[in-house]
Amino acid sequence: xxxxxxxxxxxxxxxxxxxxxxxxxxxxxxxxxxxxxxxxxxxxxxxxxxxxxxxxxxxxxxxxxxxxxxxxxxxxxxxxxxxxxxxxxxxxxxxxxxxxxxxxxxxxxxxxxxxxxxxxxxxxxxxxxxxxxxxxxxxxxxxxxxxxxxxxxxxxxxxxxxxxxxxxxxxxxxxxxxxxxxxxxxxxxxxxxxxxxxxxxxxxxxxxxxxxxxxxxxxxxxxxxx
Amino acid sequence: xxxxxxxxxxxxxxxxxxxxxxxxxxxxxxxxxxxxxxxxxxxxxxxxxxxxxxxxxxxxxxxxxxxxxxxxxxxxxxxxxxxxxxxxxxxxxxxxxxxxxxxxxxxxxxxxxxxxxxxxxxxxxxxxxxxxxxxxxxxxxxxxxxxxxxxxxxxxxxxxxxxxxxxxxxxxxxxxxxxxxxxxxxxxxxxxxxxxxxxxxxxxxxxxxxxxxxxxxxxxxxxxxxxxxxxxxxxxxxxxxxxxxxxxxxxxxxxxxxxxxxxxxxxxxxxxxxxxxxxxxxxxxxxxxxxxxxxxxxxxxxxxxxxxxxxxxxxxxxx
Numbered sequence: 001x002x003x004x005x006x007x008x009x010x011x012x013x014x015x016x017x018x019x020x021x022x023x024x025x026x027x028x029x030x031x032x033x034x035x036x037x038x039x040x041x042x043x044x045x046x047x048x049x050x051x052x053x054x055x056x057x058x059x060x061x062x063x064x065x066x067x068x069x070x071x072x073x074x075x076x077x078x079x080x081x082x083x084x085x086x087x088x089x090x091x092x093x094x095x096x097x098x099x100x101x102x103x104x105x106x107x108x109x110x111x112x113x114x115x116x117x118x119x120x121x122x123x124x125x126x127x128x129x130x131x132x133x134x135x136x137x138x139x140x141x142x143x144x145x146x147x148x149x150x151x152x153x154x155x156x157x158x159x160x161x162x163x164x165x166x167x168x169x170x171x172x173x174x175x176x177x178x179x180x181x182x183x184x185x186x187x188x189x190x191x192x193x194x195x196x197x198x199x200x201x202x203x204x205x206x207x208x209x210x211x212x213x214x215x216x217x218x219x220x221x222x223x224x225x226x
Numbered sequence: 227x228x229x230x231x232x233x234x235x236x237x238x239x240x241x242x243x244x245x246x247x248x249x250x251x252x253x254x255x256x257x258x259x260x261x262x263x264x265x266x267x268x269x270x271x272x273x274x275x276x277x278x279x280x281x282x283x284x285x286x287x288x289x290x291x292x293x294x295x296x297x298x299x300x301x302x303x304x305x306x307x308x309x310x311x312x313x314x315x316x317x318x319x320x321x322x323x324x325x326x327x328x329x330x331x332x333x334x335x336x337x338x339x340x341x342x343x344x345x346x347x348x349x350x351x352x353x354x355x356x357x358x359x360x361x362x363x364x365x366x367x368x369x370x371x372x373x374x375x376x377x378x379x380x381x382x383x384x385x386x387x388x389x390x391x392x393x394x395x396x397x398x399x400x401x402x403x404x405x406x407x408x409x410x411x412x413x414x415x416x417x418x419x420x421x422x423x424x425x426x427x428x429x430x431x432x433x434x435x436x437x438x439x440x441x442x443x444x445x446x447x448x449x450x451x452x453x454x455x456x457x458x459x460x461x462x463x464x465x466x467x468x469x470x471x472x473x474x475x476x477x478x479x480x481x482x483x484x485x486x487x488x489x490x491x492x493x494x495x496x497x498x499x500x501x502x503x504x505x506x507x508x509x510x511x512x513x514x515x516x517x518x519x520x521x522x523x524x525x526x527x528x529x530x531x532x533x534x535x536x537x538x539x540x541x542x543x544x545x
Contacts, residue, residue, distance in 0.1 A: 057304060057305055057315060057316060058297075058300070058301035058304060058305035058315075058514045058515070059305060059315070059370060059512070059514055061512065061517075062370070062512075119517075120519075122518070122519070127507075130507075131507065134502075135505055135506060135507075136505070137505055188505070189505070191313075191368075192309070192313065192415050192416055192486055192487075193309070193313035193413075193415045195413075
């Protein structure tokens, strides 16, 4: 039943978007990428606009710090949606957008980190080091940022080739850890109301759960065919 | 004879848009645009029309007031922690616009270990006291601060009238519990109603006031209308809002935040740059409206007045 539903969705969606077996879409991927790029810049634009028009409330620095972090987490989750969406819709072309989305997660995480370093701590390195060591939620955030670095660094085609597909894939499983740690980081900083972080945790659980189920099904079908 | 010729651009009276409608339309457009542009961002609340607020006349000034730059009214009334209306900073200003419901009388019960307990209508409660302006620093446990010109009177003056007896070692305060008016109370974010407490000497201290207004006007819902506590040397959450009960007790009260997380929020919760919150440092604070952070002062700068209350106490243990 589920399989049938899946395949019918796949048939429908891939017919709608993909014309030929070569996988070329009726709208150029490049065009879509430009559009997506601009969409991904929207949260940044909204923050900058908000800063200059005074729409960020009484504590704008806190607002932009919180928002950039939130968008980093959101883009991580959006990036992790790509693979399950491919399974669901059969549009393999979606993978062409994954790198950009992942890099936007890195971008917003970097903005978040810089705002913390610059506007929260004013680059007082001893204080920052003290914070990283002593405050678990800062520790998690920091580890998180460091873990994002190799992912961003190996995102180019060149690096992909250099590492080889298998090892590259292995390395990029780190993104699951980063997404989990980002949720933990969020959960740890709220005072009493955990509803918001829990929403993100549930979404992440679904995204990771989909992968587990897929793994399990693949293993089972390979067992059966053997 | 006056002949009034109707011109092409003359509108009949009924077609002229009423000012209020016109204004609402503006407001609507503004809201839509703001949401459109800033849907990625937290919303900023619209306060209840300020010109509708009661203005207090002839307020006495106080030697306890600071001459530091006051935090703008706009910030004081839109950046609030009042979980009874939601946990986002702008939530109280968005959802407390009708609070407190004027059709329900506000009564405050004073009871416990005292000789003259009673239930007072709000007006009767504050009538005996001369209102003063007290410009105090306010330091939130989250690391930000404001300077707020409160209107109020010393809590001690009220407490003395109730004649506490020798068993009255502490004073316990309770916020209204009314999920209909306070949507935040529909979820168990904290144990409702919100409860706070002071030691009797802290409560009697001349710096401790009950506030009924700020910036010379009556309090808005988001700031704890109609009557709230202000204890300027303690973190902001000790200054309980919208009080309905004041009780003299023998044992130390368990505050809402103590029940939520005792290791992070102690009974005293004096502003202390040397005792960190377990999750963040308390050494510095961001004064709302300022870019750079400032050093947090011991007892929020009120050490000369209150340090003696704590002589001999280990403030790291009694945080």
